Amino acid sequence: MADEVREPDHEGEPEAPAPPRPVEDRPSDEVAAALCDRFADAIFFESHGQSVVYLDRAHLADAGGYLRDDEQFTMCVDVTAVDHLVDGVRHAAPGVAPERFEVVANFLSHTRNRRIRLICEVPESDPSVPSLTGVYPGTDFAEREVFDLFGIRFDGHPDLTRILMPDDWVGHPLRKDDPSARVPVTFKGDPRPR
Amino acid sequence: MSDELAGVTDPNVLDPSEDAIAEPIGSQEAAADHPFHRVPADEARLERQTGEGAQELRTREREIVMTGGTWPVDELGDTMVINMGPQHPSTHGVLRIMMELDSEEVVRAKAIIGYLHTGMEKTGEELTYVQGATNVTRMDYASPLSNELVYATAVERLLDLEVPERATWMRMMLVELNRISSHLLFQATNGMDIGAVSMIIYGWREREEVLRLLESITGLRMNHDYIRVGGVAADLPDGWREHVLNTMDIVEAGVAEYDALLSENPIWLERTVGIGAITTEECIALSITGPILRSTGFAWDLRKAQPYLAYDDVDFDVIFTENGDVFDRYRIRLYEILESVKIVRQCVANMPGGDYRVQDRKVTPPPRARIDESMEALIHHFKLFTEGFKVPAGETYTAVESPRGEIGCYMVSDGSGKPVRMHIRGPSFYNLQAMGPMVRNSLVADAVAIVSSIDPILGEVDR
Amino acid sequence: MGLEQVSHNFLTAPLEDLVRWARRNSVFPATFGLACCAIEMMAAGAAHYDLARYGMEVFRASPRQADLMIVAGRVSNKMAPVLRQVYDQMVEPKWVISMGVCASTGGMFNNYAIVQGVDQIVPVDVYVPGCPPGPETLMHGILTLHDMIRTGELMKRRETTPHGGAGVTLEPASA
Numbered sequence: 001m002a003d004e005v006r007e008p009d010h011e012g013e014p015e016a017p018a019p020p021r022p023v024e025d026r027p028s029d030e031v032a033a034a035l036c037d038r039f040a041d042a043i044f045f046e047s048h049g050q051s052v053v054y055l056d057r058a059h060l061a062d063a064g065g066y067l068r069d070d071e072q073f074t075m076c077v078d079v080t081a082v083d084h085l086v087d088g089v090r091h092a093a094p095g096v097a098p099e100r101f102e103v104v105a106n107f108l109s110h111t112r113n114r115r116i117r118l119i120c121e122v123p124e125s126d127p128s129v130p131s132l133t134g135v136y137p138g139t140d141f142a143e144r145e146v147f148d149l150f151g152i153r154f155d156g157h158p159d160l161t162r163i164l165m166p167d168d169w170v171g172h173p174l175r176k177d178d179p180s181a182r183v184p185v186t187f188k189g190d191p192r193p194r
Numbered sequence: 195m196s197d198e199l200a201g202v203t204d205p206n207v208l209d210p211s212e213d214a215i216a217e218p219i220g221s222q223e224a225a226a227d228h229p230f231h232r233v234p235a236d237e238a239r240l241e242r243q244t245g246e247g248a249q250e251l252r253t254r255e256r257e258i259v260m261t262g263g264t265w266p267v268d269e270l271g272d273t274m275v276i277n278m279g280p281q282h283p284s285t286h287g288v289l290r291i292m293m294e295l296d297s298e299e300v301v302r303a304k305a306i307i308g309y310l311h312t313g314m315e316k317t318g319e320e321l322t323y324v325q326g327a328t329n330v331t332r333m334d335y336a337s338p339l340s341n342e343l344v345y346a347t348a349v350e351r352l353l354d355l356e357v358p359e360r361a362t363w364m365r366m367m368l369v370e371l372n373r374i375s376s377h378l379l380f381q382a383t384n385g386m387d388i389g390a391v392s393m394i395i396y397g398w399r400e401r402e403e404v405l406r407l408l409e410s411i412t413g414l415r416m417n418h419d420y421i422r423v424g425g426v427a428a429d430l431p432d433g434w435r436e437h438v439l440n441t442m443d444i445v446e447a448g449v450a451e452y453d454a455l456l457s458e459n460p461i462w463l464e465r466t467v468g469i470g471a472i473t474t475e476e477c478i479a480l481s482i483t484g485p486i487l488r489s490t491g492f493a494w495d496l497r498k499a500q501p502y503l504a505y506d507d508v509d510f511d512v513i514f515t516e517n518g519d520v521f522d523r524y525r526i527r528l529y530e531i532l533e534s535v536k537i538v539r540q541c542v543a544n545m546p547g548g549d550y551r552v553q554d555r556k557v558t559p560p561p562r563a564r565i566d567e568s569m570e571a572l573i574h575h576f577k578l579f580t581e582g583f584k585v586p587a588g589e590t591y592t593a594v595e596s597p598r599g600e601i602g603c604y605m606v607s608d609g610s611g612k613p614v615r616m617h618i619r620g621p622s623f624y625n626l627q628a629m630g631p632m633v634r635n636s637l638v639a640d641a642v643a644i645v646s647s648i649d650p651i652l653g654e655v656d657r
Numbered sequence: 658m659g660l661e662q663v664s665h666n667f668l669t670a671p672l673e674d675l676v677r678w679a680r681r682n683s684v685f686p687a688t689f690g691l692a693c694c695a696i697e698m699m700a701a702g703a704a705h706y707d708l709a710r711y712g713m714e715v716f717r718a719s720p721r722q723a724d725l726m727i728v729a730g731r732v733s734n735k736m737a738p739v740l741r742q743v744y745d746q747m748v749e750p751k752w753v754i755s756m757g758v759c760a761s762t763g764g765m766f767n768n769y770a771i772v773q774g775v776d777q778i779v780p781v782d783v784y785v786p787g788c789p790p791g792p793e794t795l796m797h798g799i800l801t802l803h804d805m806i807r808t809g810e811l812m813k814r815r816e817t818t819p820h821g822g823a824g825v826t827l828e829p830a831s832a
Binding site for chain 1: 307308311313315316317320351352354478479480481482483492494499500587588589590591593600602604606607608609610614615617619623624626627656657
Binding site: 280281282287288308309310311312313314316317328329332335336379382383394395396398399401402405415416417652653656 | 688689690691692693695696697699700703704705718720730731733735736739740743765766767768769770771788789791
């Protein structure tokens with residue numbers, strides 16, 4: 001179902017303008033097509049009728065700025081992350097090199113009344129992405145939450161501290177290798193021998 | 195004023211001279227030069243204020259200030275940092291607000307959350323899709339059915355499942371009933387926070403009627419677990435039409451009463467009009483949705499803008515006002531009750547027949563009677579409620595309009611019976627970001643009104 | 658001068674019974690709403706259920722004026738020290754009702770974030786089951802507590818444990 005538009009030649013040169021893509025490879029979605037033209041490594045994927053663009057994580061903030069300023073995506077609705085450590089079947093769009101973490105940002109355009117989702121693959125060795133707070137101040141709490149629960153750093157965030165867990169908490173609870181700390185159920189005072 | 199108070203009790207300064215008191219409040223440059231404001235004194239003051247006024251969380255007192263993020267200590271001039279919460283009667287549960295005060299005026303405020311962090315997203319990854327609704331319904335406990343709805347629609351989208359028409363209309367009716375009960379709760383608590391204490395009696399009077407109606411339909415007053423993947427848990431009970439219509443009449447009469455009691459009450463207006471104003475641009479920049487966004491003059495409602503369920507087929511209006519202050523947020527929630535009453539009445543009139551859950555054996559358990567006579571049905575029932583069903587690998591984001599704004603569910607499946615990620619975008623979580631800008635330069639008493647008008651449900655903020 | 662000259666009726670009673678009677682009829686709860694159960698606690702105090710019948714409609718905002726803490730909702734690890742401090746600020750005699758399964762046992766949230774039972778932090782007198790318990794259930798718990806106050810020891814203080822809790826210990830989570 002996915003329209004693969006991957007151009008490996010231009011990886012590592014984010015500033016260089018990407019050459020126009022072949023017409024048949026262009027995403028059906030105009031915003032996604034514009035993003036793919038602008039960022040060489042962007043990959044469009046249609047997920048259950050929703051537009052999803054996979055991006056190199058270095059471009060997340062730039063893409064956010066582009067969506068806000070040029071495509072009228074007025075609001076960043078949500079920022080979250082996924083840990084794919086123990087997936088049975090790894091869900092990823094064709095052409096995407098899967099990494100352990102994914103940072104997911106949902107955008108909403110009030111004027112055009114549509115949504116788009118950006119997903120960045122984030123490796124375990126260097127869990128960091130550029131912060132969207134410069135473009136969308138409303139992602140402040142959400143990025144702190146992702147930092148708190150996944151340990152993914154948002155470079156450029158003004159106040160990247162734990163938000164939900166206590167400050168002296170060790171670990172990032174929503175990582176799959178962080179135990180959920182399930183306490184075995186005991187029946188205190190049960191007189192019967194066990 | 196703060197100079198004077200601090201000077202009297204500050205152990206480091208025994209004799210504050212005359213000019214220190216006469217110093218105009220707020221001129222921080224001049225104050226910084228004065229010996230009174232040397233750094234050790236500030237340190238001691240900070241320790242004392244946070245140690246006394248704060249909830250002592252750890253023995254290391256210095257770090258109390260830092261809890262929940264850095265606080266610019268060096269800029270602390272004539273001001274004083276106090277804590278509100280997490281155990282404070284008007285912070286809607288366990289919200290904690292750190293405020294920097296210049297006498298009565300709030301210079302800065304910061305919401306510190308997480309005191310109700312329940313690890314629901316982690317628990318959601320350990321539960322099957324059948325059990326998941328039980329988990330999400332406890333997030334926003336004032337409007338549990340919206341949570342269940344967004345969860346169920348996310349799973350249904352991954353499954354490509356079409357819900358029967360009757361289930362759609364039942365869902366819509368219940369979500370609107372829930373919106374009524376949630377807004378009635380807001381009217382009660384908002385009134386109490388601002389000082390109209392009789393509102394808690396009146397608001398609960400009508401809310402109780404709605405809760406009884408919900409109990410008769412879903413079996414529980416709260417945390418219903420009624421909207422499930424593929425439909426709803428049970429059909430409507432006998433005599434539901436009369437019960438619903440009677441309750442709607444009671445609610446309408448109640449709303450008229452609140453309107454008469456508050457909307458032109460000079461004390462109420464004094465406390466709410468022009469307090470905590472915010473503009474549309476600020477709201478959009480801060481990802482704020484729901485009644486707060488609509489109170490700024492922007493009629494954005496997902497029920498109209500991106501219709502789901504059967505909102506296309508019912509007639510209702512999106513309430514919006516222009517000023518974006520506490521009073522407007524109160525008014526919007528009041529009149530939204532009436533719009534919801536309108537929708538519920540149309541649901542009663544147009545409720546279609548048919549199945550209340552999809553006849554797809556993959557997600558729907560066999561009827562109870564079949565279990566008694568068929569071994570296969572018993573095994574099927576058992577498997578469905580222990581192992582659940584498998585959902586094809588994929589990811590999706592669904593959003594609906596809860597009473598507090600856009601509630602979203604980002605769901606990732608790896609093809610197994612449990613989600614890889616179940617993330618709920620809680621509207622209160624984002625709306626709370628507006629608290630800082632709205633509270634700035636207001637009085638402490640107004641800060642209470644502002645926090646109340648945001649209507650945060652901490653279960654959803656912290657999840 | 659004999660008793661027959663007293664012009665009105667009177668009762669004699671042990672002072673202990675009088676104190677217990679007075680205590681039972683004016684239990685002031687602290688506002689300690691945490692989660693869903695707090696909403697039902699408010700419902701119990703509101704018009705339909707009317708806790709005022711038992712002389713306890715006044716939810717005190719300050720723990721120093723309260724003698725009953727209704728732990729209404731799940732207690733997170735972040736909230737636990739706060740809860741303990743509020744309990745310590747209350748003056749003797751004081752009682753604790755653990756409202757709902759989350760406060761009583763952790764309930765369905767058996768994970769890293771939630772204290773598995775508030776009795777690990779404070780001594781609990783009455784456990785009220787339910788998720789959330791309806792106002793009727795809470796009122797039954799309150800009446801049970803009233804009964805305990807009416808028949809209980811007057812002067813007995815709680816035994817203190819080394820770590821100030823209820824004497825329940827928990828093994829640290831491995832890993």
